[in-house]
Amino acid sequence: MHRFSPGLQKATLEALERLGVEVVLGEKVVSHDDADARQVVLTSGKTVECDCYVDCTGQRPSSGVLASLAPAAISESGHIRVKPTLQILDDSLPHIYACGDVADTHTPNPNARSAMTQAETVADNILLAIRGKGPRYTYAPRWGDGLIKLTLGLDRSILQFWDGKNELLFPSVDKDVALLADGAWKNMGAEPFTDTGPMKEGLCYGLDGSTTIDSSFQD
Ligand SMILES: Cc1cc2nc3c(=O)[nH]c(=O)nc-3n(C[C@H](O)[C@H](O)[C@H](O)COP(=O)(O)OP(=O)(O)OC[C@H]3O[C@@H](n4cnc5c(N)ncnc54)[C@H](O)[C@@H]3O)c2cc1C
Secondary structure: OOOOOHHHHHHHHHHHHHOOOOOOOOOOEEEOOOHHHOEEEEOOOOEEEOOOOOOOOOOOOOOHHHOOOOHHHEOOOOOEEEOOOOEEOOOOOOOOEOOHHHEEOOOOOOOHHHHHHHHHHHHHHHHHHHOOOOOOOOOOOOHHHHOEEEEOOOOEEEEEEEOOOOEEEEEEEOOOOOOOHHHHHHHOOOOOOOOOOOOOOEEEEOOOOOEEEEHHHOO
16 A cells, blocks of 8 residues: 555545454565465565465556557556647557556556546537547546545445545544445446345355354345
């Protein structure tokens, strides 16, 4: 979480520890090749037993589609270099745009909010092009674009504003285990889905690995 604020890093660490997660910092996994071994080896030589290993590190932007077409528009990190209009940085290809995580927009904390704003900018410029006009809409990162809400377990979250220098953190208690998914449906102009189908019984998974049948689900 190196690109997030110190306060958010601290809150995340505390939340994970509260949930009983063992957090190992300052180490890298150096070996996880043997799936049957069910363990990973860290730089210090320490081994960690695991049932399932999920590698979330080292992702690169998927910009390969432009590799042969406009190689100069791809940065060393693999991001697509863009102009403020979000046209790719290649004057010979004025009708190709890039936005979102893959684009190098200098957004301090790329997220869905900034990606959507950029998508609107691109769409508006394409509409101008269809009318035979040049692009005039531009994107520049705004302070609020870096806002992020991080869930810290099923019932807590923290809201962060961070401009690279100053941070504001708003911890909150959340009751909606669906993580406000209905709001996302509404934002996209859709009716939130409600599952009204019959359900005879519910299988409850306990944090301790136990399972119980919950008859309160009966219709
Ligand atoms: C664990 C995690 C948690 C996050 N939490 C939040 C959050 O709470 N709030 C928030 O605002 N943001 C959050 N983000 C960031 C957010 O998900 C991204 O910023 C956002 O999805 C970027 O949108 P995008 O459309 O640019 O990219 P994506 O959502 O990654 O979409 C890109 C799509 O393009 C497809 N694709 C890739 N290459 C090609 C190709 N060559 N041809 C065709 N299709 C291709 C991919 O399969 C993918 O479907 C989170 C990200 C992660 C990983």
